[in-house]
Amino acid sequence: MSACDDFKGLLMGLIDEELTPDETGRVHRHLKRCAACRREYEQLRETASKIGGVSYREPADEVLESLWNAPYSHYTRVSGIVLIIGGWAALILYILYEWIVRNSQGIFPKIGAAMMIVGFVILLFTAIRERIVKHKVDPYREVVR
Ligand SMILES: [Zn+2]
Numbered sequence: 001m002s003a004c005d006d007f008k009g010l011l012m013g014l015i016d017e018e019l020t021p022d023e024t025g026r027v028h029r030h031l032k033r034c035a036a037c038r039r040e041y042e043q044l045r046e047t048a049s050k051i052g053g054v055s056y057r058e059p060a061d062e063v064l065e066s067l068w069n070a071p072y073s074h075y076t077r078v079s080g081i082v083l084i085i086g087g088w089a090a091l092i093l094y095i096l097y098e099w100i101v102r103n104s105q106g107i108f109p110k111i112g113a114a115m116m117i118v119g120f121v122i123l124l125f126t127a128i129r130e131r132i133v134k135h136k137v138d139p140y141r142e143v144v145r
Contacts, residue, residue, distance in 0.1 A: 003030070004037055011041045015048050092116055 010027045013019045019027065031038050095113040098104040 007037050011044050
């Protein structure tokens with residue numbers, strides 16, 4: 001009983017990582033044996049994470065990670081799309097140049113170019129349609145909120 005009271009004072013310190021290695025070891029050893037303190041420790045940890053306490057390490061790390069990852073993944077995605085579209089446009093221009101200016105006889109580049117242009121038109125059409133649908137839906141969402 002008195003041992004548990006001693007450890008309860010240390011639980012918050014364990015969550016804050018303010019204990020000496022010796023104290024940390026002692027608290028962990030006690031938590032392994034004592035279900036009551038383990039429950040208290042879990043509750044304290046949950047409360048600390050809900051408050052989003054500066055003292056609690058993991059949520060703060062998660063926030064930093066999401067801040068770091070969000071723009072990063074956004075830029076990689078955008079640069080990937082830009083590279084694909086850029087390479088694709090260069091290829092089409094090259095094929096059109098061969099086809100029209102140099103009157104190339106190859107049939108495969110023409111088929112390839114035609115497929116890519118049709119594909120692009122389909123994607124463009126889909127994107128515009130989605131934009132229009134979203135635009136129509138958005139005002140209703142605002143009203144509901
Ligand atoms: Zn205990």
